[in-house]
Amino acid sequence: MRVVTERSAAVPLQQVKLNDPFWSRYIRLVREVAIPYQYEALHDRIPGVEPSHAVANFRIAAGREQGEYKGMVFQDSDVAKWLEAAAYSLAIHPDPKLEQQVDELIDLIADAQQPDGYLNTYFTVKEPTKRWTNLTDCHELYCAGHLIEAAVAHYRATGKRKLLDVACRFADYIDTVFGPEEGKIHGFDGHQEIELALVKLYEATHEEKYLQLAQYFIDERGREPHFFHQEWERRGKSSFYASVSGAPHLPYHQSHLPVREQKVAVGHSVRAVYMYTAMADLAARTGDASLMEACENLWDNIVHKQMYITGGIGSTHHGEAFTIDYDLPNDTVYAETCASIGLIFFARRMLELSPKSEYADVMERALYNTVIGSMAQDGTHFFYVNPLEVWPDACRHNPGKHHVKPVRPGWFACACCPPNVARLLTSLGEYVYTSNEDTLFAHLYIGGETAVSLRGNTVKVKQTSELPWSGNVTFTVEPQQAAEWTLALRIPGWCRGQAVIRVNGEETTGLIREGYAYITRTWASGDTLELALSLDILQVRAHPLVRANAGKAAIQRGPLVYCWESVDNGAPISAVTLAADPKLTSRFDPDLPGGAVVIEGAGWREEAESWNGELYRAAPRQAKSATLKAIPYYLWGNRGENEMAVWIREEASLV
Known part of the structure; x- marks a missing residue:
């Protein structure tokens, strides 16, 4: 079993200020157009666009309005993802109006929280007696996970604790419900998300129980007797969805085997990569080599046998799922935007475990192609499905292609993708670098500035990048004092090794390992590194x-x-x-x-x-x-x- 070395951590968003001719335009588009547009959509105030009902559900749950719950069972998650995107935006660009909107939404969410800490508008408004009775279908922990992610992002961006306290109360309550102890539910959610969120909550609060609960959900998955089958039998063998009959399909939920025994990516693609992200998170924090090995096996299967050239994953609309190795149709593909975003999450965690250029190559591939391709240039229209071949007439008349849209819609009844794009692009600074005690790893070539501590020495690094149109990248360093440390540069697979590195005008190669060039030297203020990548x-x-x-x-x-x-x-x-x-x-x-x-x-x-x-x-x-x-x-x-x-x-x- 391989021993993982050179672990690193993402440089926090507040320490990275992007200023890039290509990417700054997208971040600005999200801030100025997408976030305000999505806010209005969540409030059902955009004419001609399908109502969301998401904020209205919170108002009913909080007792501010009377009415019936409307929308998907997981509608709460759209509000949470929007809040997370808004929090990242506030972290990089203060905006009093947006901050007021965020604070008002947080007040609403806090009012909707139940006395015991529970928070889910569907079960509060529509099914108050059925909490935790259908984890297979109803996304309770999934919604909780997105709320927790939003709370951590908001706390880190603003220092305000109100939403974080709401999330902690909810997580504390969940901890009393789930676990190995007698009297608790020995189960997990049908849609993974809570696991990676709990790791983030642990990082923000240093409460060990949150990490332990994330570990429990991962370890419990796939064990016999199978929880989803037991739950289904307790419900009288019924499903939440009328179209679903029979026992739950375990591979769809990645619960067919214990996670450490899974070697092939199967089932719903978004659920899969969210789970793999949490597995990598836990492997990094616990040193669990068997969990890391599982992550590597699953990564290899996705990237080498089940990924589209655009970084899309999930080849069928039936279950939004993986199928089999090499089954990658272009015109009936699903390639959900959220799946590529989840793949980026997974890739960054793998980079933190072990710097390997393939991880960053995939992160970059999904980012430049599927993710930004899913959003129109006006910032108000989005693809849920990202095809590689489109015949518009067939999309309208062939039922097998009904999910493929030739133009981007303005919104969706299931609107998971638009706020997911917004939260990724506003937090893009967290994906550019990772660092450890003596090395700064440059994974993405996106212009901007960062400041990190290397061997106790504060180092400012300015990157200018001409990607994707030119392969020229420049780093200028300003250490607090001259000292030896390492700048590790990814040599992308697409340049096929054709890269020239110059430090202060002199060509060098550095030590090449796993697709990274390690440049170790005593760096002084004003030192410049130039990287020229082939763009054949x-x-x-x-x-x-x-x-x-x-x-x-x-x-x-x-x-x-x-x-x-x-x-x-x-x-x-x-x-x-x-x-x-x-x-x-x-x-x-x-x-x-x-x-x-x-x-x-x-x-x-x-x-x-x-x-x-x-x-x-x-x-x-x-x-x-x-x-x-x-x-x-x-x-x-x-x-x-x-x-x-x-x-x-x-x-x-x-x-």
Whole structure:
């Protein structure tokens, strides 16, 4: 069993101030547009958008209004995620109006909390006698987890304890309900979230019982006799959802085996990566090597056999789930936004356990492609599903593709993704660096400043980055005093080892280990490190077992995956073929939203007109030469409804 070394911790958000030509625009968009828009959506004040009912439910539970509970059973979680996003935004950009809105929501939540500490509007308003009777379906601990995460974020951002005290009272109550002791429920939630949240609460309060409770929920999962089956039988073999019949499907909840025995990612993809995140958290804090080994096994399975090139995971809309290795369809994919965000959570925890460039590569892949691609450039429309191929008419008329949307909706009845995007982007500073006693690890190349303590010496580091359009990155250091420490730089997989490092103008290589270049020296104020990363245009092919991509190629440049839209290349996109030697070139196109580098090259287009109404024929294919244009995947669907594909056919070039 591998011994984990070089553990590190994320540099706190308050110690990282981002100022980046690419990412600052998104963070500002979330702060100025997405957060206010989502606030109004949660209050049901946006005309033409499906009501959320989330805040209204809290008002009823708090006794401020009369009425019936409406919305999903987990509607509380949308409010909690919005609060978390708002807290991160306040941490990096004080805003009196937003702070007042946050404080008012916190007052409402506190009023809705029950005398014993319980807090869930569905069970308070609609089913007050049925607490904890259907953990399989009803998300009680999931909602609690999101509330706890929001409370910790708010406390760290503002120093105010009101929401943290609410969360602690709730967690203390949960601790009296669940555990191995006689008289407690020996169970866990159907949707993992409470586990990683309790670790955060432990970090904020140093209360050991919260860490122990997180450990209990992880250790209890998958043991026989299976809790969900026992609970189902106690309910008279009934489910919360009328469409669900039969006993709970244990793999869907990752409860089919004890977590340390799980080696293949199965079931609901968001639940899975939230659980894996908690497992990695606990492995880091307890030194549990068997838990770490399970994390590594599950990571390897996801990344090498079940992940889309865009960083999406979860290939079927049936259960929003993983299926089997290499089953990665492009046009019926699910790839929920929340799943990629959860994968980023998991990746960062793995980086904290052991610096390995693959973890940061995946974090970066999901961030640059699926996460920001899920939000329109106006900040008010969002994808829940992130397809790699879209035929709009089929999305409307083929029931098997009904979940795939050709344009981003304004809101959802199940609105988990929009506030999840907001909370990730407002907390993005926490994903750039980790540090330990003597090393600062740079995982993402995003411009800004940070200050860390290395060997007792306060070090300020300024990063400037030209990614994703150029591979030039510069670090300038200002230590309190000249001292020896290490700056560890990720060498991304997409540059294929083509990286040049210069310190004060002199080229160096450093020690290369697990995809990081370790530059150890006595650093003095004003020292500069320059990193030049190759941004070659790559034609990427999928493993032969990925049947959906046989004979096809995708385009990648740096961290960005590209796609082909019919607005540039004509419809149908399926009629386009990339030439064997397409002579791909890049140029900056200022006419795209925000401006972006596009890729152009030679290819072929089959013409439908020559078929004269035939459906099939034996004649050879007829195609005309065409200049093809690809745009970054994150921008697709921002120029009106049209066809899109990431993978297109390519002429064979046999060797």
